[in-house]
Amino acid sequence: MRIETQRYTERFGSVRLNEVQKVLELDSGKAEEPNSTKNIAVLKIEEEVIWDYENKMAIVVPVKNERLKLFEGVISGVPHDCLLIVVSNSQRGRIDRFRMEKDALAQYCHFTRRPAFIIHQKDPILTKAVAESGYTELLGEDELLSNGKCEGMIAAMLLAMVLKKSYIGFIDADNYFPGSVWEYVKCYAAGFSLAKSPYSMVRILWRYKPKVSAGMYFRKLGRVSEITNKYMNSLISANTGFETEIIRTANAGEHAMTLSLAQLLTYASGYAVETRELLSIFEGFGGVLPLAQPTVVKQGVEIFQIETRNPHLHEERGTKHLQADMLLPSLSAVYWSQLCDGDTRENIIDELISQGILKQKKEEPPTPKMYRSPCEVNLEKFQEIMSENLASYSALAEENSSK
């Protein structure tokens, strides 16, 4: 893979925010001869280097009643050397969609000889492990893990720690192109290979997000992302005193981080999760608020934003879904951040009113439901309970047990 070098890096306390880097070439071929002519603007990341990172990476595919053909396509795009973890919150009962996902994954893993894990968000052992680790805010009134993408993601992070991985990447299950999924993972690995800090994050910017209507229109950014980026940048500008447009990936569902970073962050419920991760980094390590982990400051936190070559084509869910489900939680996360200044808050209210989501000036967006960082709970307890039962979550569990 060949990508642009980091041409510009902004700093927010000990956080290094890299400008967007474009992928130039999906496949840069065999390793180069030493001393070959280099281009100062472009980096070649050798396949061998990427494989090494993939080997230490868990790729999490959160899924909820997704069409099986799309799910199958997505898993077929994940490079073999990554450990695949599927966290499903699909329906069970008479039509057992989780069972179908499990069967599809088992068949796929049987033929491709790859390890993978699949777990249901409401799994009783998972619930027990979460409860006994003291991560009780993750549990709902029914005493099972709450619904929501964020809750599944946190469970996956804990699982990836049990499985001794160093990196975790997320990929949505509604992607039409296995080739895009493949590229996301290569971007994650490429980003980590550039990082100088063990606390780093890679966020994907899609080159285009085509709108499928009559024909195809290649948009640069979704509406929601554009708006969230704007207020996120406004928050940073207010804190640093320099106006910035550095953040282009405030809503990036496709993103990855080191587990060392993941366990230090706080998370917000539902669709606010990706936006909240950034805020958590700025709050913890931006130097404005008291430092979350003083030991981290020396190495700092690094954020990479990588623009793919492939467009992103996924299931369309309509305007209502976008606004109510995505924009409001994202902007609420910014609004309620301890770093958010008065002007940005006021502009967020105006935005939400103009979008028809809030009715009047006096209303405030709802406070996001927050989760502590994983490092604050009893991870050993979680690990103890899950380790014993790990084999049963393997995609090939049934194949193995029938031997």
Add this chain to the structure above:
Amino acid sequence: MRIETQRYTERFGSVRLNEVQKVLELDSGKAEEPNSTKNIAVLKIEEEVIWDYENKMAIVVPVKNERLKLFEGVISGVPHDCLLIVVSNSQRGRIDRFRMEKDALAQYCHFTRRPAFIIHQKDPILTKAVAESGYTELLGEDELLSNGKCEGMIAAMLLAMVLKKSYIGFIDADNYFPGSVWEYVKCYAAGFSLAKSPYSMVRILWRYKPKVSAGMYFRKLGRVSEITNKYMNSLISANTGFETEIIRTANAGEHAMTLSLAQLLTYASGYAVETRELLSIFEGFGGVLPLAQPTVVKQGVEIFQIETRNPHLHEERGTKHLQADMLLPSLSAVYWSQLCDGDTRENIIDELISQGILKQKKEEPPTPKMYRSPCEVNLEKFQEIMSENLASYSALAEENSSK
């Protein structure tokens, strides 16, 4: 890459026709340990093996007034180790689209440090080389190379021979997904790695060819392909005496072959080219007609059909384009093959009448314009003229000459 093994092979004289093989995993990771558990139904093609084939392969992108963004995307998906050859028949003159393509390619090659060649179909030196080699049927009334995809493809084959490549693969320039392009090339390499004969061909079957209208509908095959496959299979069945459905890729624009095979085949003008290649193989090596090259028979000709993981999403050109421009030439090629039996001919006429392309039973489809096989012309002469001027077709020609 992991693909299905060849589960079934049909024979037509010395031609081995392999059933469709599906791609299971785009990226199968690092090379396997020796003695690891194998699955008899699945093959893992190691990346190192693929790189070796890419290194000996020219990838030809024929382009004609394509949108530049699509062209750029396509070239960015071609693995670095392949030699890229762009054959353009785009407009020149006041709006010089060929110039734009050349500039885009030069910029791309500058940053990715990859070699590439770009040549216009009406290039005077190319014309001279074609004329002096005796390939005069390729020239039009204006004494320049004729318009048409096939004519550009033949020029590219001759050029690939001059450039000492062993394999040639074609990729259309109207593809929306660089990741699909990448997969096509991996499939070509995977196919060649399975071939036991130096005379082999790989044809791509798309997993889906989505129809973009209101939403997305994932079709298995285009209409034209379905019809052409039907009559191609009917022709084979009539000659072997066993009904078959083996051919699924009669119109495959995405295909590759060894140059040893390419130079033995005869070609048909325009959109019939891909269909005609198969017919030429069956006529020459099917054992029904006198053998085209008796020496080939021992090793035989091998045809692989590989189904991609990625869907194929390209510019839609509407129904009229499909029928008049593609279906008629494809079926004409089948109709006028020396192997075509009476029943198949009659059914083709009926098909063309029902499609509204022919008016009445007595009409016959037009005879395709045919080109001799490259081995029958004076390739040394072509090579002599082109070799001298090769540097001027390099994408980086201007960069190099200004040094």
